[in-house]
Amino acid sequence: xxxxxxxxxxxxxxxxxxxxxxxxxxxxxxxxxxxxxxxxxxxxxxxxxxxxxxxxxxxxxxxxxxxxxxxxxxxxxxxxxxxxxxxxxxxxxxxxxxxxxxxxxxxxxxxx
Amino acid sequence: xxxxxxxxxxxxxxxxxxxxxxxxxxxxxxxxxxxxxxxxxxxxxxxxxxxxxxxxxxxxxxxxxxxxxxxxxxxxxxxxxxxxxxxxxxxxxxxxxxxxxxxxxxxxxxxxxx
Numbered sequence: 001x002x003x004x005x006x007x008x009x010x011x012x013x014x015x016x017x018x019x020x021x022x023x024x025x026x027x028x029x030x031x032x033x034x035x036x037x038x039x040x041x042x043x044x045x046x047x048x049x050x051x052x053x054x055x056x057x058x059x060x061x062x063x064x065x066x067x068x069x070x071x072x073x074x075x076x077x078x079x080x081x082x083x084x085x086x087x088x089x090x091x092x093x094x095x096x097x098x099x100x101x102x103x104x105x106x107x108x109x110x111x112x
Numbered sequence: 113x114x115x116x117x118x119x120x121x122x123x124x125x126x127x128x129x130x131x132x133x134x135x136x137x138x139x140x141x142x143x144x145x146x147x148x149x150x151x152x153x154x155x156x157x158x159x160x161x162x163x164x165x166x167x168x169x170x171x172x173x174x175x176x177x178x179x180x181x182x183x184x185x186x187x188x189x190x191x192x193x194x195x196x197x198x199x200x201x202x203x204x205x206x207x208x209x210x211x212x213x214x215x216x217x218x219x220x221x222x223x224x225x226x
Contacts, residue, residue, distance in 0.1 A: 031213055042116070042202055042217035043155075088155070092213060098143045098162060098206055099170075100215060104154035 005103050006089055012109040019076040021106040023089030024069075032065055032072045033090045033100070043088065046074075079110045115139070116218040118203055124224045131190040133221050135203030143206045144186035145215065146170075146178065148199040155202065161186055162208075193225045 007022045023032070031050045035043040049056045049065045049072065056063045062075040076083055086107045090100040119134035135144065146158040147170075157170030159178040167178050175197060179187040186205075190197055200222050204215040 033214065035217075040200075040220070040222070042219045043204075043215075044217070045214045048214060090215075098208065098213070099145070099157060099160055100213075101157075102147075102155040104152070 006087070006106040008106060009104070010107045010109070012111065013079060015079060015081055015110055015112050017079055017110075019079050019083070019108055019110070021074045021087050021108070023072045023074070023103055025072075025089075025091050026070065027091075027094065029067075029091045029094070031092065032063075034061075034063060034072075034074050035088045035090060035102075037086045037088065037105070039085070046087075076108075079108075081110050081112045084108060084110045116203060116205055116216050118201075118218040118221050120221050121219060122222050122224075124226065125190075125193050126226055127194060129190075129193050129225075131193050131223070131225075133188040133190075133201055133203075133223070135186045135188070135205075135218055136184050137186075137205040137216070138184065139205060139207070139216065140183065141205035141216070142183075142208045144180065145204040145206075146176075146186065146188045147202045147204065148172070149202055149220075150199050158188065193223075195225050197223065198225045199223060 033048045034046045037043045047058050049063050060077045065072045086105040088102050088105045090102045093099045116137045144161045147155045160168045161180040177189045202220045203218040206215045
């Protein structure tokens with residue numbers, strides 16, 4: 001059951017530029033999470049935004065959430081080559097379950 | 113530092129073999145998950161466990177079983193491996209309190225079935 005869908009599927013930028021990735025979802029949520037995956041590795045949690053929050057910052061990351069449009073965006077400012085990875089949004093399946101549904105991810109390449 | 117470990121990074125097995133993938137977490141988490149990740153399909157949940165000896169099917173449980181005899185360990189079993197089970201397998205854990213909802217992932221096991 002696919003909940004989050006990231007856009008674009010792939011993004012290539014130069015070091016120092018900003019990268020923006022979007023996520024759309026279908027049902028009501030109480031939070032939305034973003035994860036990063038370096039090539040061939042496990043996922044690492046980046047940031048969680050709750051449904052009553054509109055924006056959240058963590059270092060060079062900025063996440064927004066628009067519950068009326070059922071969408072979120074992840075902005076990475078002043079990107080570095082080390083930011084090259086796939087980025088996934090994830091939302092709880094609901095009903096009090098601990099399960100998450102992940103989107104298919106945005107593959108970000110930051111060129112030095 | 114929190115940690116989820118998986119028994120192998122790479123594994124090659126033959127069709128029909130019984131395969132065990134082990135996952136151990138040291139965070140005293142109640143919840144543990146097994147996903148498989150395939151290009152173009154993203155992460156798909158195979159099985160979920162919310163307590164010792166408790167399990168719940170995910171989206172794609174066919175061909176798999178799981179075992180959770182101890183809180184820290186969650187095993188994924190391929191009873192008779194098939195080539196369409198060649199994939200990256202990811203284990204994760206989460207807590208029902210504290211940093212709830214956030215899942216912590218292991219490094220993954222890339223399984224090839226020949």
